[in-house]
Amino acid sequence: MTSHQTPAHGIADGTTAADSGTWRLGDLTVRRVGFGAMRLTHLADGTPSDRDRVTGVLRRAVELGVNHIDTASFYFSPTRSANELINRALAPYADELVITTKVGPGRDPSGNWWWATPGQLRGQVEENLRQLGRDHLDVVNLRAPRSQTPGSIAEHFGVLAELRTAGLIRHLGVSNVRPEQLAEARAIAPVVCVQNAYGIGSPAGEHAFLDACGEQGIAFVPFFAIAGAGREAGVVTEDGPAVLELARARGVSTAQLRLAWTLSRGAHVLAIPGTGNPGHLAENVAAGALRLSPEEIALLEAA
Template identity: 70%
Template sequence: MSLRTDAAARAGTWTLGDLTVNRLGFGAMRLTGRTAFSADASGDRERSIGVLRRAIELGVNHLDTAAFYFSPRLSANELINRALAPYPDDLVITTKVWPARNPSGEWWWATPEQLRGQVEENLRQLGRDHLDVVNLRVPPSERNGSIADHFGALADLRTAGLVRHLGVSNVTPAQLAEARAIAPVVCVQNPFGVGAPAGQREMLRLCGGNGIAFVPFFAIAGAGREAGAGAAEEEAVLAVAREHGATAAQVRLAWTLGLGAHVLAIPGTGDPDHLVENVGAGELVLSEEEMERLGAVGRA
């Protein structure tokens, strides 16, 4: 597939605070060979560096990463630094804190006082003097708890100049409201995709009504397919893909982007061909009927 050098901009732009990004971005997790379902896979360093540089060539200017995106041999942040520094002036790098992994890969969760160390770890790995956007990634155990202490600690780091803008991830509407009462929130990263349950749709509407970017993860995997890539694809997605001569992944991304101007996509891959395929989804426009048909997937 041949794409124009501004391909990622074809889906339009959005602002994260005072930072303008193309709505079609890139998620860095898979650069390390790691997936949401595998903790010990290894990727290819030179290929991952090439994917990052090609993404920039195609107009991607929004990268999503984290210090805990690493495999035994590769770190997403360090790959980004190696591939792209000195960074393009328009590049926005979003990272996330609260979860962490020790060198053996075991998970731990930071206290509010430990968030500064996590921010500084991202700064060192990325070679930056400040972070563009930091998302507070809420652990599953706190899905109904208060995030005020942790978000307040991040707000202090924003005041100190280490962080430019703040977001939240894996939150409830009540937690979003709690965060916004402390400091401005520019984005929400929550699970969402074709077949998402009704409860996840509320956040989409809430963000749109408040001018907040909604950045779904699992936009390609989708509800019911998060157990791995081998899960069966929805027939409704395949039907639309056939109608457009597109792939199922492209249809899922196009549907995501069609949900509203405030919705961003951050598909990730370590494969250069998949990168081109994903970015090409920015040029795929679905009809209102197709959007509704896909939106009905999973509804009772």
């Protein structure tokens, strides 16, 4: 365990994802603590993950009540594919399991990134279907490229709306977007979730966007909620003494405090922490039962 992940002595044994509460993505009910698949394929230093270990983590996540898994066909390394690991670990899928994926970005076999044109989106959807072994996708997020924010997403989102009508997709979401892009998408088809980078240190505009999503009944699904500025590399900054003291006082890790703070932002906020470590998985799930006082929330935000 790293210094950011310590045993959750301050949370009751037997805690499951059910203790985090639920939210509905359209007609699909998910528990508010889910699982992000990005870290299944490789470790932070780029070395391959252990296949048996991460498939075990996926199965354990479901045993702990997780029924919302976030993935993408572009989550792969030279020897691992997140979608195929999910398929191997969890198929045949339980009826209540909701798998959310993303399209827009792509990677060629050498790992170089490219962005799909509207005409290439169907191929990306079909690639996710094949890898996951499904005949439809529960939720598909259109991820907007950072370089084009806040450009129009209407043409791309319109293609996904057509695939939804055709039955390949059940519900639609958007990712890495601004409020005006969400409005643009909602004018085309219903949007059940917004997936953006978000955490304690986010700017005021992001906090306001999160609140606005709740007012519209749309789930807000932060990524990098624990890692913050570390992003794909994980947490790279040390928490301040006030945060460390609060973690010690509550008998939890600072990562759990970050997750609990994220969930405290609204009933429509869903967490998708990712890990290939069974111990970290249990801690992430347990964080869904951690309730912070107004004073503790203020302390975390000040820090």
